[in-house]
Amino acid sequence: MKRTIDRREFLRLAALGGIVFASGVRAADDAGAPTGGGASAADDFYFVQLSDTHWGFDGPPNPDARGTLPKAIAAVNALAQAPDFVVFTGDLTHLTLDPKLRRARMAEFRDIASGLKVRDVRFLPGEHDASVDRGEAFQEFFGPTHYSFEHKGVHFIVLDNVSDPKGALGDGQMAWLGEVLAPLPKSAPIVVLTHRPLFDLVPEWGWSTRDGTQAIELLLPYRKVTVFYGHIHQPHRHMTGHIAHHAAKSLIFPLPPPGSPDHKPVPWDPAQPYRGLGWRDVEAAARSAAYEIHEHPVQPA
Numbered sequence: 001m002k003r004t005i006d007r008r009e010f011l012r013l014a015a016l017g018g019i020v021f022a023s024g025v026r027a028a029d030d031a032g033a034p035t036g037g038g039a040s041a042a043d044d045f046y047f048v049q050l051s052d053t054h055w056g057f058d059g060p061p062n063p064d065a066r067g068t069l070p071k072a073i074a075a076v077n078a079l080a081q082a083p084d085f086v087v088f089t090g091d092l093t094h095l096t097l098d099p100k101l102r103r104a105r106m107a108e109f110r111d112i113a114s115g116l117k118v119r120d121v122r123f124l125p126g127e128h129d130a131s132v133d134r135g136e137a138f139q140e141f142f143g144p145t146h147y148s149f150e151h152k153g154v155h156f157i158v159l160d161n162v163s164d165p166k167g168a169l170g171d172g173q174m175a176w177l178g179e180v181l182a183p184l185p186k187s188a189p190i191v192v193l194t195h196r197p198l199f200d201l202v203p204e205w206g207w208s209t210r211d212g213t214q215a216i217e218l219l220l221p222y223r224k225v226t227v228f229y230g231h232i233h234q235p236h237r238h239m240t241g242h243i244a245h246h247a248a249k250s251l252i253f254p255l256p257p258p259g260s261p262d263h264k265p266v267p268w269d270p271a272q273p274y275r276g277l278g279w280r281d282v283e284a285a286a287r288s289a290a291y292e293i294h295e296h297p298v299q300p301a
Helices: 002-013 068-077 101-115 136-142 170-180 212-218
Strands: 022-026 047-051 087-088 121-126 148-152 155-160 187-193 224-229 236-240 243-247 278-286 290-297
Touching: 002 022, 047 068, 087 224, 101 136, 121 236, 155 170, 170 212
Parallel strands: 047 087, 087 121, 155 187, 187 224, 224 243
Antiparallel strands: 022 290, 047 278, 148 155, 236 243, 278 290
């Protein structure tokens, strides 16, 4: 597919340290063959996912806590071909119980993010942004905590599993999800964006959604569903039936993998600064509902 090949070449020419990881996910029809639908190669696109910036964090796990977000934004702006849109999948700011400081951090984050040279920038809350006030401050700065939109034939659904302090979507949002899905054909390409994992990864660490199983059950009848999320500060892939779930790196500090003795931030390594930090671009092939992930590291200035 020429357009996709050209885009990859553009990304390589951006000289951002290179593509360090790529993973393709392809939806299939009931017979196991890739499904085409009515989309064409001209409908293919790519977007950028940044996550867990934790603006306002200050501590040894990242001595450059105020520098990694601007570095990532500069890297995205340096791409030779701009993405169709950018999405921040939660924990935009670091938790504070002070409502004035919370809003100050959100205002500063918003101003920094406005430096992106991309017209369409979308935001999701994380528990650090929303769990204390059920998303009140987030909505003042960034709008609804859950919503849907369509881009070139792909249906994007943004879920809020953080405004509830217990980490649930809740009955109201579950009903809303059902209403969004109801008119879609079972072959519709769907991308879910959320902060916490919808499945039980490590519930005792808060790496789960209390009623995520119900959301997955609503999604399973649709054959082309992919989930992109944040929260766990590392790439991770998991399957629930035919649904692939992809976690993203953080821009503040990495966390240890599931099954580790604890989930404290991985210590900063002066010999390998920014190790484990990064952002990703996702190439979406509308015809086949395939999503190819390219991981980009944060680069020193």
